Amino acid sequence: MKKLLTKWHRILAPRATILVSTVNREGVSNAAPFSFVMPVSIDPPLIAFASVEARHTLKNIRATGEFVVNIPSVDLLRETWICGKSFPEGVSEIEQAGLTAVPSEKVRSPRIKECLANLECLLEAEYQAGDHWIVVGRIAAIGVREGLFDGEAFDLVTAQPLMHVSSKDFASLGEVMTYTE
Amino acid sequence: MKKLLTKWHRILAPRATILVSTVNREGVSNAAPFSFVMPVSIDPPLIAFASVEARHTLKNIRATGEFVVNIPSVDLLRETWICGKSFPEGVSEIEQAGLTAVPSEKVRSPRIKECLANLECLLEAEYQAGDHWIVVGRIAAIGVREGLFDGEAFDLVTAQPLMHVSSKDFASLGEVMTYTE
Numbered sequence: 001m002k003k004l005l006t007k008w009h010r011i012l013a014p015r016a017t018i019l020v021s022t023v024n025r026e027g028v029s030n031a032a033p034f035s036f037v038m039p040v041s042i043d044p045p046l047i048a049f050a051s052v053e054a055r056h057t058l059k060n061i062r063a064t065g066e067f068v069v070n071i072p073s074v075d076l077l078r079e080t081w082i083c084g085k086s087f088p089e090g091v092s093e094i095e096q097a098g099l100t101a102v103p104s105e106k107v108r109s110p111r112i113k114e115c116l117a118n119l120e121c122l123l124e125a126e127y128q129a130g131d132h133w134i135v136v137g138r139i140a141a142i143g144v145r146e147g148l149f150d151g152e153a154f155d156l157v158t159a160q161p162l163m164h165v166s167s168k169d170f171a172s173l174g175e176v177m178t179y180t181e
Numbered sequence: 182m183k184k185l186l187t188k189w190h191r192i193l194a195p196r197a198t199i200l201v202s203t204v205n206r207e208g209v210s211n212a213a214p215f216s217f218v219m220p221v222s223i224d225p226p227l228i229a230f231a232s233v234e235a236r237h238t239l240k241n242i243r244a245t246g247e248f249v250v251n252i253p254s255v256d257l258l259r260e261t262w263i264c265g266k267s268f269p270e271g272v273s274e275i276e277q278a279g280l281t282a283v284p285s286e287k288v289r290s291p292r293i294k295e296c297l298a299n300l301e302c303l304l305e306a307e308y309q310a311g312d313h314w315i316v317v318g319r320i321a322a323i324g325v326r327e328g329l330f331d332g333e334a335f336d337l338v339t340a341q342p343l344m345h346v347s348s349k350d351f352a353s354l355g356e357v358m359t360y361t362e
């Protein structure tokens with residue numbers, strides 16, 4: 001039973017993958033991938049992700065009160081993985097991965113230009129939950145790649161978001177099916 | 182901007198879909214689909230989902246302190262949708278959908294037999310977050326369909342989990358890709 005529970009989270013997969021970009025107090029940018037993520041409130045717009053204590057992402061969010069949720073497509077699998085590697089604090093994973101940091105509208109944390117969408121967030125709350133922290137962000141500004149989102153429908157088939165399975169395994173979108181009576 | 186934000190959660194998709202089964206004080210079972218869900222802690226095993234105040238699921242969890250997270254496969258799209266319809270309190274969505282409630286090991290809420298996996302949970306915490314509540318459950322027992330999970334790897338390709346896109350749109354798993362240097 002203990003062994004079964006150790007990797008239990010792999011049962012809830014694939015999961016949406018995000019790159020969270022932040023800056024430290026000195027303004028040096030950081031980005032790291034997370035797949036423990038969910039929307040939590042439509043209005044006000046709140047998103048939550050879970051992070052272990054040791055991540056620079058969490059340290060930066062606590063220092064600045066803000067972050068950006070960037071959504072990568074499947075063609076950014078390699079870049080997403082590189083952002084997850086351990087670099088010394090002060091080294092930008094965004095540069096190391098060959099991605100482009102561009103200024104955000106409402107926060108100092110940069111948007112990652114190559115991503116499908118960028119959700120600029122202000123830290124709303126954080127809750128300790130076992131070996132992770134639940135970080136809740138209030139979305140202050142949204143950028144979406146031209147043509148993907150009309151405010152109602154998000155064009156997933158064109159977007160081809162990257163999903164995480166476990167470790168180095170990722171997944172792509174399959175078929176989109178509509179329920180009919 | 183306001184209009185863009187109204188459906189912002191559709192940008193973070195597709196999302197893992199779960200059926201949360203509960204019982205009310207009288208022991209009548211209930212099940213409803215949710216896709217605002219994420220693992221939050223590996224050890225102890227904690228899972229979180231977000232629910233609006235009005236759902237019977239939330240009312241039942243508050244009354245009993247427990248629930249079961251059931252993970253449907255793509256072939257349960259119709260049954261999952263039916264569980265999301267409005268039935269009077271006391272009517273079991275599990276029966277209405279033609280699914281089978283079977284006894285759990287650690288909680289009174291039933292497992293849904295046809296699902297890929299069943300995570301029996303004890304209510305750990307709940308946090309209000311905008312128009313939803315974040316419900317955190319501690320996993321007390323896990324059941325997984327024979328052959329899908331060896332304690333390390335979960336066989337997603339065989340499992341074919343159902344994912345939610347928006348409204349009546351759902352998605353299946355595409356390709357599983359492994360990062361290589």
